[in-house]
């Protein structure tokens with residue numbers, strides 16, 4: 001039984017960080033932890049229609065554990081929002097995906113997107129991709145909070 005902090009006085013991303021630490025504390029497997037993290041984000045972060053991973057495989061990203069509608073499976077590094085985040089190793093926070101050159105539309109309901117590159121010991125592991133039907137869903141504070149969650153995932157997972 002995993003005890004997730006609830007009445008701790010924590011809130012927002014500080015609470016989510018404490019919950020994620022508890023959720024991943026006893027397991028280090030990549031598929032298991034990525035699956036748990038995707039489900040956790042999809043249900044705990046408001047306004048998402050997709051949350052999940054693309055994993056680096058050679059010069060492509062390949063679909064990993066996710067929650068949401070079925071998605072494109074392979075994305076070349078440098079293509080779309082995910083491929084740009086992977087190639088540049090820079091978070092991509094996109095208020096309007098329709099204005100992003102080369103955006104890959106997996107779900108026409110998506111309007112904004114946040115993609116965080118996952119880099120461990122200098123190696124690109126993949127990206128964490130969050131999509132929203134809301135325009136400009138992700139603020140600077142969301143980016144910082146979600147990057148902190150991604151760092152917890154990387155620290156607690158063998159990859």
Ligand code: SME
Pocket residue numbers: 050071072075079080081082083102103104105106107110113129131
């Ligand atoms: N929109 C992404 C593709 C992945 S889906 O959103 C799940 C992109 O342009 O890279």
